[in-house]
Amino acid sequence: MPKNVTIKDIAAKAGVSIALVSFVMNNRIEADGKQKYRVNAQTRQRILEVAKALNYQPNAAARTLRRGRTHVLGVILSDISNVFYGEIAKQIEYIAFQHGYTVLFGSSDESAQKFERIVRSFLDRGVEGFIVVPCEGAYPTLEHILKLDIPLVIIDRKDIALPAPKVVLDNDEAMHHAVSLLTEKGLKKIEMVSYTMRVSSISGREDGFTNTMRSLGFPEDDIRIHRLPFTSIGTDTDKLMPSIMERNVEGLVFATNSLAIAAIKKLSSMGVKIQKDIHLVGFDNSDVYDLFDPPIPHIKQPIDQICSKAFSLLKQLIDREISQESKLITLTGEVVYR
Amino acid sequence: MPKNVTIKDIAAKAGVSIALVSFVMNNRIEADGKQKYRVNAQTRQRILEVAKALNYQPNAAARTLRRGRTHVLGVILSDISNVFYGEIAKQIEYIAFQHGYTVLFGSSDESAQKFERIVRSFLDRGVEGFIVVPCEGAYPTLEHILKLDIPLVIIDRKDIALPAPKVVLDNDEAMHHAVSLLTEKGLKKIEMVSYTMRVSSISGREDGFTNTMRSLGFPEDDIRIHRLPFTSIGTDTDKLMPSIMERNVEGLVFATNSLAIAAIKKLSSMGVKIQKDIHLVGFDNSDVYDLFDPPIPHIKQPIDQICSKAFSLLKQLIDREISQESKLITLTGEVVYR
DNA sequence: CTGTTAGCGCTTTCAA
DNA sequence: TTGAAAGCGCTAACAG
Numbered sequence A, B: 001m002p003k004n005v006t007i008k009d010i011a012a013k014a015g016v017s018i019a020l021v022s023f024v025m026n027n028r029i030e031a032d033g034k035q036k037y038r039v040n041a042q043t044r045q046r047i048l049e050v051a052k053a054l055n056y057q058p059n060a061a062a063r064t065l066r067r068g069r070t071h072v073l074g075v076i077l078s079d080i081s082n083v084f085y086g087e088i089a090k091q092i093e094y095i096a097f098q099h100g101y102t103v104l105f106g107s108s109d110e111s112a113q114k115f116e117r118i119v120r121s122f123l124d125r126g127v128e129g130f131i132v133v134p135c136e137g138a139y140p141t142l143e144h145i146l147k148l149d150i151p152l153v154i155i156d157r158k159d160i161a162l163p164a165p166k167v168v169l170d171n172d173e174a175m176h177h178a179v180s181l182l183t184e185k186g187l188k189k190i191e192m193v194s195y196t197m198r199v200s201s202i203s204g205r206e207d208g209f210t211n212t213m214r215s216l217g218f219p220e221d222d223i224r225i226h227r228l229p230f231t232s233i234g235t236d237t238d239k240l241m242p243s244i245m246e247r248n249v250e251g252l253v254f255a256t257n258s259l260a261i262a263a264i265k266k267l268s269s270m271g272v273k274i275q276k277d278i279h280l281v282g283f284d285n286s287d288v289y290d291l292f293d294p295p296i297p298h299i300k301q302p303i304d305q306i307c308s309k310a311f312s313l314l315k316q317l318i319d320r321e322i323s324q325e326s327k328l329i330t331l332t333g334e335v336v337y338r
Numbered sequence C: 001c002t003g004t005t006a007g008c009g010c011t012t013t014c015a016a
Numbered sequence D: 001t002t003g004a005a006a007g008c009g010c011t012a013a014c015a016g
Helices: A007-014 A018-025 A041-053 A060-067 A083-098 A112-124 A139-147 A171-183 A200-215 A230-246 A257-269 A287-291 A303-318 B007-014 B018-025 B041-054 B060-067 B083-098 B112-124 B139-147 B171-183 B200-215 B230-246 B257-269 B287-291 B303-318
Strands: A072-077 A102-107 A129-132 A152-155 A165-169 A190-195 A224-228 A251-254 A279-283 A298-300 A327-331 A334-336 B072-077 B102-107 B129-132 B152-155 B165-169 B190-195 B224-228 B251-254 B279-283 B298-300 B327-331 B334-336
Touching: A007 A018, A007 A041, A018 A041, A060 B060, A072 A083, A072 A112, A083 A102, A083 A303, A102 A112, A102 B102, A112 A139, A129 A303, A139 A152, A152 A303, A165 A171, A165 A200, A165 A303, A171 A190, A171 A200, A171 A251, A171 A279, A171 A298, A171 A334, A190 A200, A190 A230, A190 A257, A200 A224, A224 A230, A230 A257, A251 A257, A257 A279, A257 A287, A257 B287, A287 B257, A287 B287, A303 A327, B007 B018, B007 B041, B018 B041, B072 B083, B072 B112, B083 B102, B083 B303, B102 B112, B112 B129, B112 B139, B129 B303, B139 B152, B152 B303, B165 B171, B165 B200, B165 B303, B171 B190, B171 B200, B171 B251, B171 B279, B171 B298, B171 B334, B190 B200, B190 B230, B190 B257, B200 B224, B224 B230, B230 B257, B251 B257, B257 B279, B257 B287, B303 B327
Parallel strands: A072 A102, A072 A129, A129 A152, A152 A165, A165 A327, A190 A224, A190 A251, A251 A279, A279 A298, B072 B102, B072 B129, B129 B152, B152 B165, B165 B327, B190 B224, B190 B251, B251 B279, B279 B298
Antiparallel strands: A298 A334, B298 B334
């Protein structure tokens, strides 16, 4: 059991003080191009060699304790197993790594209780900042984070009235595109499938739908939105789709990919010819969109931008370059029809 | 900027020594039901109250430094954005959390270089053990982990000849089921789509296919496996599927869900009637399987068992209850036809 | 039952 | 250019 080598071991073997070893290991270059610590080139060389020979691995805990910085970030998403959030996770991890941060991930699965549990455990781990997709009921927990003076950036949703930057999609415009895709085909009977969940991404898309329909002159009674509970969309779409077909709905837009997938499964099993008997527009990507002719178009969110913007805001917050205040960054989606 | 409260603050406010605070905060119950430290009930009560009032949060770094244990695990999968590995990640996280461990995740994307990069960064973070899906070329990195005397459990693949427990699927039996599903329908011309990648999960499934076909009396020349590179399955299936249909192949089994999805997309776009013109059997789950009539059956791996077994092995390794040695745990898959 | 104290490995100030 | 030493917050051995 070869106990871990420390700077002490290196110092002993190189015949120098531990301070010097530390200086060499932290030989950071300042902004002005000068090194922070000046060490004799040969001494440095020797220390570096010994460190490599001993396979030195700095102790993160000790450094953290001393510096008071963990370089750990917490990211809480709605559901990691959804490709959209999976992509977000991957991107954030990638960017964070390049900046020397480790990321802890959590899935709230839209449960406020789970959300709180995750925050608590991340706090235990000393995360320096959070990037979160707040679920319903997350307000008190987020307030707590802010009270602890821990940097917080919100993504995907903007309904939390707290002094935190929010990076969101222009859902209004996105739904305008989605609906237009159908009206341009000359479709008259267009409806929307959404969640009962009251979070801004969802209600924003609903508003976008309503606004667009109105501006296109659809009478108020023809603007219909079907809202299903997050936890039971399978059984609910199974009930909803037959009635949709009976009423001869011609076009359907969805608030999320999960809703679209559930609906597509049911419609297929009913023998409906998708993109013929009824035209669909999805939200976010999914493999199933490509199985139809023509493929089901969808609204693609600018994941790269969301992640890079969210990270840079969080980093600035951590570095105290900006202060924790409400600020809305709205990004634009894009229609994808293959 | 209210600096973090420490046991010192609590001790001061409660009028006791820091040691006592520490005892109370660590009031662990021993196996024999007795508490490790006996503290006056009232004192304990008071300390607990002060701690709560001050909103005390133990400093993980200090504890780690002192105890020499991080309670952090590293999990490296092939590709987190694949639902199968996404499920694995979720499960392991869940189990680990219940045992007081934090999990760091990484995606190798089947690149040995990336795999090594992740291991290095996890090592920096002081992970106490690894659960990994080794990609091609991961051998030296895993050897390194073992040389560092860090517990390692391998899942999904068993080709690494290293003293580590391996939790894998009985691929032979799984493919036997898959092929039987097609032969029982009376199909005669059955082929397999696989990866060029030489990892045991893949080659095990190929062997299972070959063995089954042989035992069913298929002549050697009719046992065909098409191998595509991991990084270009989209374009490759686009080329492969037309030739498959031209040769009137009746049944196709896949080594993974990604391969199945790619093939299904292409076949659909070709206007092929899936489950009619050609019958498919997938591996692992996907939303797209359900869009056909009948739904495409698939081999479902026992994700719960894989994760709980892998975790408990790792925990025993960490606790030195077992020693690091080669051991193969083979679990059984299940056929799903909805 | 409670307090004192010596570090865990590292960074950083201060002095040499 | 180098070294000595304090101390980050916590645990645990030891003494009382």
